[in-house]
Amino acid sequence: MVIIQVVVGGLLLGAIYALFSSGLTLIWGMMNFINFAHGEFVMLGMYVALLTVTWIGGGPAVFGIAAACALFVLGVGIYLSLIRHVMRGPMLAQILSTFGLALLLRYTAFWIFSANFVSLPQTSLGGTLKIAGIFLPVAQLVAGAVAITLTIGLHLLLTRTTVGSKLLAVAEDRAAAMLMGIRPDRMQALAWGLSAGAAGIAGALMATAYPWSPSVGETFGLIAFVVVALGGFGSVLGSLYAGLIIGLIQAASAFWLGAIYKDIVVYGLFVALLWLRPQGLMGKA
C-alpha cells in the first residue's frame, strides 16, 4: 500500500515537472537556447498565485489563469527586450543573459517576499480522498491532472495547429519560414510567452499542494534540465514521459534513501545521462 502511495505521489508531482519542463524544451527546440531562469519563472508563478489569492480572491481557476497570463507577458517581454538581442551573439552573452536574469529574479523575490516558506490559504481543493487504501490530497490530484492535460495540449498545439506549424517552421529554417510569410520574431516571442506561461501555471498548480520559498526556483530549474535531458531536447512529449519518470524516481529515493538524497539522485541521473545518452530518450542525436 505504501509503495502505491509513493508511486502515485511521485507521478502527480512528475506531471507538474513535465508541464514546466515542456516550456524549457520548447525554447531549446525552437532556438537552440537554454533558459537558466526557467525555474525562476515557476517560482514567480507561485507568488503570482499567492498575490492573486490575497488581493483578489477566487479559486484555483482564477489564480491559475492569472499566473499563466502574468508569466506569458513576462516571457514575451524578456524575449523582446533581452533574448532577441543576444540569441545570435557570442555564447557568453547567450548564457549570461538568462543566468543573470535568474539571479535578478531570485534575489528580487528574496528581497520582496523574504526567505520564509509560504503556502496558499486553504483553497476549495482542500481535503483528502481515500481510494482503495491510499490517501490522495485533492489539490495534488487536480494539479497533476491539469498539468498532464496542459502538457498534452501544448504537444497538440505544436503538432496539430497552424500556429504550431509556424512555430516549427521557424525552428526548422528561419529564412525559409520568412519566405513563407511567417514572421520569425513574432513566433519566437510567442514561444517565449508559451514557455513562461507553462512555467507560471505549473507554479500556480504546485502552489495549491506544496509550500515554497524563493529558493525553489534554483531546484526547479535544475529539475527541468534533467527532465529535458532525459526526454530529449526539443520534444514536448518526451518531457511528459521524462517528467513522470523523474517525479517517480524522486519520490522513490525520498522514500527509501531519505528526503535529502532525492535531489542528489536526480542530479546524478543527469550526469549519467550526459555520459550515456546525451540525446535523451526520445531525442534525435
Place this chain on the structure above:
Amino acid sequence: MRGRVGWGLLAAGLLLYPMLLTGPFYRDIGVTFLLAAISASAWNIVGGYAGQVSVGHSMFFGLGAYTPLLLYTLWGWPPLAGIPFGMALSVALALGIGMPTFRLTGHYFSMATIAVAELIRIFFGTWDLVGAAIGLQGPAVARSVWDLTFRSELPYYYIFLAVLAVLLLLTSALERRRFGFYLRAIKASERAAKSLGVPVRQTKMQALALSAAFTSVAGSLYVIKTGFIDPDSAFGILISVQMVIVAALGGAGTLFGPLLGALVLIPLQTATNSWFGGGGSGLTYILYGGIIVVIARFDPGGLFDLWHRVLPTLRKLFGSRAHAA
C-alpha cells in the same frame, strides 16, 4: 613598450598597495580583491579564452578548499600540503565533466557544470567525513610556519599576489603560443577550427583542466586564510557567480579583464554591503544579476571592449575641439 610600462605600473601598484593604505579594512579588501582576481583569471582560461562558459566553477574552488582541511583533520597535515591533492581531484573532476559534454554544444557544458556543482554541494552537506552541513576547521594556532596561520593580513596579501602573478604570466605565455591560438579559434567557430585541424576536444579539455587546477588553488588559499569551510561557502552558486561576473565585467578572454573586473567589483561589493547593511546582502546579488544581464545585452566584451569602442569617439570629440581652437 607601452605594454611594459603598464605591467610595471600595475606590479608596482599591487606591491606597494598594503604599504600605502595600511589598516585592516584596506588590507582585507586587498586580500579579497586578489582572491577574486585569481579565481576569475582561472575561470577565464576556459570561460573566456575557450568560450566554454562554466557556471559551476565553485566545484573546483570547493574541492580546493575542502581537501587541505580534510587531510589536516584526518592526519594533521599542514594545509599547504593538501593543495596538490585538491588540484589533482579538481583536474580529475574536470576531465569527468569535459569528456561527455565537450562532444556536444556549449550549452550542455554550462548545464552540466551548474548541475554537478549543486550535486556536490548537497552531497557534502550530508557527508559526515567532511563535517556535513557544519564543514571543516583548520589549525586554530600555527604549529609551525608551514601552517601559514598568521595574525596579520600582510603575508596572505603577498602570497596571493605571487600566485596571481604566476597565473597571469602563464596565461600570457599561453596566449602567444599555439595553444592560445587554438583557444581563440575554437571560441570564434568550433566547426571552422575543426576543419582547419585544431584538436578541438583535446584543447578544450586542456583548458578546462588548467582552469580547474588554478581555481582549486584559489579555494585552497581561501581556506588557508579563513581556517574553515562549509558546503555553501565552498560550492554555493554565488561562488561561481562571482568568478563569472568578475571576468565578464572586465573582459572575458583578455589577460587583464579579470583583474579590472575585480578592481571595479570588489570595492563596489564592499560598499553595497555596508550601505545596505548585513541583512541587505541580497541587494548585492540583485545588483550582480543586473550587471550580468546588462553585460550580456549591451557589452559582452566587458569594460576593456567598451573602452576600445568609446575611445575613437572620444578622440574624434577631442580632435574636433583641437581644430576649433
